[in-house]
Amino acid sequence: MGESRIKLAALFAGMALSVHAFGEGIESTAGSEQAFISFDQMGWKGSIGAGAGIVPSYEGAGTHRTHLIPLLDAEAGRFFFGTRLDFEEGYESKPTNEDRKRAGAKLSWADPRYMQAFFGVNSSQSASSGLPQYNAESGIKDYGINVNWRHNYSRKWFSNTGFQARRLSGGISGSPLVATRLETSASFLMGYRF
Secondary structure, eight states: OOOBOEEEEESSOOHHHHHHHHHTEEEEEETTEEEEEEHHHHTOEEEEEEEEEEEESSTTOSOEEEEEEEEEEEEESBOOOOSEEEEEEEEEEOSSSSEEEEEEEEEEEEOHHHHHHHHOBOHHHHHHHOOOOBOOOSEEEEEEEEEEEEEESSSSEEEEEEEEEEEEOHHHHTSTTOSOSEEEEEEEEEEEEO
16 A cells, blocks of 8 residues: 555645644654654655735636735645546746746536535525525536746745636536636745745
């Protein structure tokens, strides 16, 4: 059995992991002897940082908002979970050792639970909001293009700038929650790798 892989990518990450990330390891005691186990020894790697982005107010919104983007991306081993599948293909270039540029296309599929949670309107929601009922089904959620530039200031510090344009699919465009099918977003963040 191979080592298990856990991938955590959280917008609002738990503080416990970020405290350990800054400490670059976990201290343990065994009897009277102390040992320091680094994240590398545990098979963990990742990054932590923050930035800002301009994104739609919600998926399908006709308005945008600016918000802080906390970044926590940590992994160890191999494990995946989720109800949305993203398929992405792109072209990547490394014009210098410090820079990585990427352009790509993306397609997202989601199951009915995910689609209903974000785009559906059940009977009680309809009664309280006045919006018509809408049952969202599984299928293609959106497709789009993205460009990204990552710059490495050192082995540990980096910045990431990105732009994305995507179109919500026809299957959810009938939702009363969708004001526009075309969405754009831009972001910039600074990060530290551990």
